[in-house]
Amino acid sequence: MKNSFFSRFTPKEPKFFPLLKQLSDVLSDSAAVLVESLQHDLPAERADYYKRIKDLERKGDKLTHLILDELSTTFITPFDREDISSLASCMDDVIDGINSCAKRITIYNPRPISESGKELSRLIQEEAAYISKAMDELETFRKNPAPLRQYCSKLHDIENQADDVYEFFITRLFEEEKDCIELIKIKEIMHELEKTTDAAEHVGKLLKNLIIKYA
Amino acid sequence: MKNSFFSRFTPKEPKFFPLLKQLSDVLSDSAAVLVESLQHDLPAERADYYKRIKDLERKGDKLTHLILDELSTTFITPFDREDISSLASCMDDVIDGINSCAKRITIYNPRPISESGKELSRLIQEEAAYISKAMDELETFRKNPAPLRQYCSKLHDIENQADDVYEFFITRLFEEEKDCIELIKIKEIMHELEKTTDAAEHVGKLLKNLIIKYA
Amino acid sequence: MKNSFFSRFTPKEPKFFPLLKQLSDVLSDSAAVLVESLQHDLPAERADYYKRIKDLERKGDKLTHLILDELSTTFITPFDREDISSLASCMDDVIDGINSCAKRITIYNPRPISESGKELSRLIQEEAAYISKAMDELETFRKNPAPLRQYCSKLHDIENQADDVYEFFITRLFEEEKDCIELIKIKEIMHELEKTTDAAEHVGKLLKNLIIKYA
DSSP: OTTSTTGGGSOOOOOHHHHHHHHHHHHHHHHHHHHHHTTOOSHHHHHHHHHHHHHHHHHHHHHHHHHHHHHHTOSOOSSOHHHHHHHHHHHHHHHHHHHHHHHHHHHHOOSSOOHHHHHHHHHHHHHHHHHHHHHTTTTTTTTOOHHHHHHHHHHHHHHHHHHHHHHHHHHHHHHHOOOHHHHHHHHHHHHHHHHHHHHHHHHHHHHHHHHHHHO | OTTSTTGGGSOOOOOHHHHHHHHHHHHHHHHHHHHHHTTOOSHHHHHHHHHHHHHHHHHHHHHHHHHHHHHHTOSOOSSOHHHHHHHHHHHHHHHHHHHHHHHHHHHHOOSSOOHHHHHHHHHHHHHHHHHHHHHHHTTTTTTOOHHHHHHHHHHHHHHHHHHHHHHHHHHHHHHHOOOHHHHHHHHHHHHHHHHHHHHHHHHHHHHHHHHHHHO | OTTSTTGGGSOOOOOHHHHHHHHHHHHHHHHHHHHHHTTOOSHHHHHHHHHHHHHHHHHHHHHHHHHHHHHHTOSOOSSOHHHHHHHHHHHHHHHHHHHHHHHHHHHHOOSSOOHHHHHHHHHHHHHHHHHHHHHHHTTTTTTOOHHHHHHHHHHHHHHHHHHHHHHHHHHHHHHHOOOHHHHHHHHHHHHHHHHHHHHHHHHHHHHHHHHHHHO
16 A cells, blocks of 8 residues: 555655646647647648647646656655645646647637637747746745746736637627627637636646745 | 744634635625626626626635635634635635626627526525625534524525526527527526526535534 | 544544445436436426436435535545545536436427437446446455456546547537537537546546555
């Protein structure tokens, strides 16, 4: 039994920071593929990009489970277990969100994605970049929380921008789009993009809590 | 490091009950604004009410984070940390639900909200009132759990009423509404209202668990 | 106060394994009723099946709360509290998913459910069967994790099958279905079925974590 009384005192300290950084890289990669995918509108192209994003989603899933498994069997960790597992799970949620966007674009096959949709994908990519920078601060933010704090506020600002893009677009969509089935497709894809920007900001909220707890 | 070995013994006891009560007041306020908003159907009026509800949502968000932050850095609390954080988070979820309803009404701009929709908003307001009363019992329910228990069963009953209103309305909507885009708008707004009554009942479930654990 | 210092040492060990097994039986029952219900298309029949599933959902809800209540007041448990509560909550989520499917079929009243929809319901029933077998392993998997490990991989495979069925069907639905309101009904019911297969796989993920932690 790994978690028996004695094993709890066996020194065992996996490198959680490098693993979290790796996960943020997978997130950045899938965000980049999403942005690129919206430039291509043929069903076959959309299916290819979805496949690439799905592969990254599985890679992120494996990495997240590796982190959670290590945590559940490790006694000493740099932070509370929950803090690391939440960080991993929430980054995984962003990757899942990107996958949901690509999936819906492929199976709904809507008209070419609007400029607003492309803008949301770029905002997701920006958020991924700040999350990746944030992972580099985990070793050091206790002494110098300023950079991490700055990335969190960036994530917050980007999410507000995304809300405005989304709300403005959907208002116009309901005023102008008369093709009901096309409206269903676009509305749900845009909603999925917007939810993904929320998921990325949620990572920022977790990071802000780390600063409060540890810095 | 706030949570270092020594700091854990620094006496520090923020007033969690008043903070939870404040949060329940924000919930009651947004429920009241929602009920009033459904009396007004002009796009500009809807946008104004959404703005008011969004401001309350942000206020609730700040308050919730204040509670969670205090918890994460406090050693002694009246209950287990999780019990207080769940209570705060779930009240915040109800406020978020109200915000989602107002947001959709504004950006979808449907026909005047039905009598059933107004009824759901009144049920949300009733639930908010019972949650607010419940917050006044947190200091005392260990000795006298009867009032808190009563509020929980009220929340449960109201949620069942809301289910019936929702299911009856949606059944008729799909039988009668032929305008597909209008159906999409109404269906989703009604669903959001119904989900918000669920979120409020969830607060009741947490309170019931407190009685089981502590009374 | 049940959880006072002294009460924590009162021996008290409810039988969690039999309770979890009972919950998995409720899950298997509702899956069976769902599969059967899809053979019947009259509104009155659909309403009857929904009622039967709703009753099972309430039974599962009571059982889940009983488990969570016992946990919150029990000191010694076979696993960490969280592990048992997550297992119970996730099985309850699958039952809730089945209830959501039946509810939507009743209140939307779509055309007869497609062969793909019936296939998804059968996959849910298969998953319920593996979850039920898994509950029989909880006492013994520490010594012999092989069977439990096998059920987990089965749950994983079934979920992947469900994804393919869903994606293939929705792609065709958007290509072929011209009746917008019917498309809304079918799309959402199929999505609910697919989400329920996910919820069942999530139970498998929890079980895999138990193997990692304890076997």
